[in-house]
Amino acid sequence: MSPKRLYRTLALAEAVTWTILIVAMILKYAAGVEWAVLVGGSIHGFVFLSYALTAVIVGVNQRWNLGRIAFAVLTAIVPYATIPFELWLVRKGHLEGDWRREKTDHPADGNWVNALLRWFLARPVLLVSLAVVGIAVVFASLLVIGPPGGREA
Template sequence: MPQSLTPQRTFRAVAVAETVTWTLLIAAMIIKYGLDGGDLPVRVAGSVHGFVFLSYAVTAVVVALNQRWSVPVTAVGVLSAIVPYMTVPFERTVERRGMLEGVWRTSTTDDPRDHTLVGRLLRWMLVHPALFAALLLVVVTVVMTVLLALGPPGEWRSHAA
């Protein structure tokens, strides 16, 4: 990973992007329901928001692994994307606590977690950032495609019945 692209900068950028897409989705819903603007704005903004939402969740997990966050902190980080505008306050909180300091862990240390399968896989991905980014893009795209095929979350029950 480029040294200028630290975990802190990466997480902040994706947290802000997630917040921006919440704004786009809310504006699209106002256009649709308040101004009778049709489905298109919500479909476009919803798709963009969904993609960034999933990207944020993946980024939160990768940063959490790199920074060695606890499972509860990681869960709160991922779940903060569900509540509109909560990703930035979460990012600011972990930043103030020093939980975003440092660089990407691309080398093994004496920490036993570096010797686990997850630790080795994380390091391998961080050493191969282009491949890692492409893999994440594929994963997020596949998940997004499945979710789009299912339709809006409110309609998921009708698919299961």
């Protein structure tokens, strides 16, 4: 899977889970379906974390500056903002190219972040496994802390 396709998939998934969360909130507050936000929020939260990690990995691979990477992550906070941002990235050519598994003469390829990315890209099963475990640990930690605004009594 190319960086472009991976990013597009997660950007779309993030938007879809916003819809799930919004519908869940409507069900909770309009129809009294209390569990809807727990389920919808959990799905959205897991995909949010997955999108954020994907934005960082793809951003480093595509040599985005720190501001663009941060903005990519922040677009997940605004409902549906990942879609126009992804379209902008495509239009500007910021998602073109394959995974950078080899060091090049580019100045950024000499830093430790890019070296670490290349090392993990050479071991995709390990990268995916650590990503899934890392996301699950963060997700579980956030569940223990509780939802934004706290739990209702």
